[in-house]
Amino acid sequence: MKFTVVNNRFFENEQECILVGLFNAPEFTGELAELDSKFDGHLTELVKSGDLSSKLNAVSKVHTFGKIPAKRLVFIGLGKAKELSFDGLREAIGKASKSIQEMKISSFAVALDTLSTDQLDASDIAHAVSEAFTMATYRFPGYKHKGNVPETFINNLTAFSQEDSAEIEAALQVGYAHGRGVNSARALVNAPGNILTSTKLADYATEIGKKYEFEVEILDKEEMEKLGMGALLAVNQGSVEPPKMIVLKYQGRDEWNDVIGLVGKGITFDTGGYSLKPKDGIVGMKTDMGGAAAVLGAMEIIGELKPEQNVVAVIPSTDNMVSGNAFKPDDVITAMSGKTIEVLNTDAEGRLALADGMTYAKHHGANYLVDVATLTGGVIVALGNDKTGALTNDEALFEQVLEASSEAGEFIWRLPYTENDKKRVRSSKIADLNNSPGREGHAIMGGAFVGEFAEGTPWVHLDIAGTATSKSDHNLGPAGATGVMARTLALLVERFESSEK
Structure with missing residues (x-):
């Protein structure tokens, strides 16, 4: 997995998909407010109508239709910011990662700063993202005959944040190492005893x-x-x-x-x-x-x-x-x-x-x-x-x-x-x-x-x-x-x- 940390605003870059955190709050602030303005306020309307949910672990997909360079946004509901724990964030990222995996794309991005709280800093979030994504998207290949259609795997992840790039990349690597270790253990346990x-x-x-x-x-x-x-x-x-x-x-x-x-x-x-x-x-x-x-x-x-x-x-x-x-x-x-x-x-x-x-x-x-x-x-x-x-x-x-x-x-x-x-x-x-x-x-x-x-x-x-x-x-x-x-x-x-x- 290749990790790239970018200090630009997440909505200014061309991406197949960007994962965005959505907290239960009265209104959009910061980068999300800027994003909403690019959508002419339609994101606010989606929230009001219930089509875009901030409920913990709720996944919502929004196609951008050229409003921003990215093709699509995946919003993950995070509930109330003061109630979000590291475990809760990891579970939410895992749920969103499975949804992104179904898109059959080879790369995606994360708007890290939209996931931050007073309790969780950028390094915590980066660790949770790479660990959860790696674990959630694990698949045991099994022994079935494979068809001719090649499988698509995500091998590039871009993290957008205004925080220290070196610290974020280090945390991404640590989380990835933890996830890979878990997946290696899973592969061993899933293997039959005759093999x-x-x-x-x-x-x-x-x-x-x-x-x-x-x-x-x-x-x-x-x-x-x-x-x-x-x-x-x-x-x-x-x-x-x-x-x-x-x-x-x-x-x-x-x-x-x-x-x-x-x-x-x-x-x-x-x-x-x-x-x-x-x-x-x-x-x-x-x-x-x-x-x-x-x-x-x-x-x-x-x-x-x-x-x-x-x-x-x-x-x-x-x-x-x-x-x-x-x-x-x-x-x-x-x-x-x-x-x-x-x-x-x-x-x-x-x-x-x-x-x-x-x-x-x-x-x-x-x-x-x-x-x-x-x-x-x-x-x-x-x-x-x-x-x-x-x-x-x-x-x-x-x-x-x-x-x-x-x-x-x-x-x-x-x-x-x-x-x-x-x-x-x-x-x-x-x-x-x-x-x-x-x-x-x-x-x-x-x-x-x-x-x-x-x-x-x-x-x-x-x-x-x-x-x-x-x-x-x-x-x-x-x-x-x-x-x-x-x-x-x-x-x-x-x-x-x-x-x-």
Whole structure:
């Protein structure tokens, strides 16, 4: 995407389309008043008749018929200026972007100053515009036979503003990087399990590493066996696809300290194993690597923006299949940490993979841990499909994750995590832990199990089982994968302050 910032009045330039903000106000002021005069007051008449609406998220198209050089204007309703938040603006821009995409044009412009409020400056608005446009216009190409008619993609965006051009262009680039990271995560989650295997996921991570000069390590099965990664290897036992432990390291400081570990569950397809999922529950399990996708999307954003932080991303990846070799309920396995685990449910496999992922992240020097996983159906029962569940052992780290999620507009809700919860995952009579203490507090039990492998390291667990996908189109994207937590993780890294500070 090419961005151009122009300091002229937006209505003096030739454009295919210009996006204009419309607030609920008694009359037009500033550039909008000048624009209305060029339309001989007809814009005011359109507002009075209700054909041009300032209601939040209302999209109105107006052809200029030569009144100004631009061919058409798209007005986006923004409601009352004092009530417009950054999230509200981002949603509105997303709605308008979808409308502009339908025009099948290759470029458009935005009148940034018509979107400004006392609370939102030009940089905020520029970030919201590029991020929302990039996310809202994402389309998964799929695998259908394509016709001969070429598709049109918007690859040029001009921003008109009287504010500092350099700051606006920088903000546009940051928003675009965030949107691209989300869309990369979406593409991974949308890919079928027979195409996106653990090997292909590792290849993708390697490409990211080469592009951004990350240190890359991909462990194969033999190397995992030598390191004693019995939890991840147990999940892989039933599969013909080899497992991978994927590691990306970004060093943004001179010394390798205060390292943030991002651990993403990478189960490329989950049958449930011998604790087999029902017919309705098994469809869609290609999305069970949503945590891995979020981590890789975040690493793309980090690679683009290069924050002065140290990050190690770890993705334990396999599929969970049924065969004569598959692990079984009642098996006892040994994780990399040395802890033994009684397997009571082979469909509680994500936490087993994460166990070795958490340990390996600490092996690479992680001082803080955030794991992301489509871990439990219980979190959907508890919180619905629009909230990510969280557990933590460290208040300060959780507050930083919470602030990042708020800035990203990705709602998280903290679940309780008590000593009694820890006792339940330690309740096996024959092993150190059991992987499924029961249905009660299922989301908490899943997170509490993963927390056993933090072992005193500050840690936050994010269960995205409900938020990783959307059943319907929304203002910031289509139905399917959402790319949730890619921006939250990236913002956590960008804004991070160590406990020592």
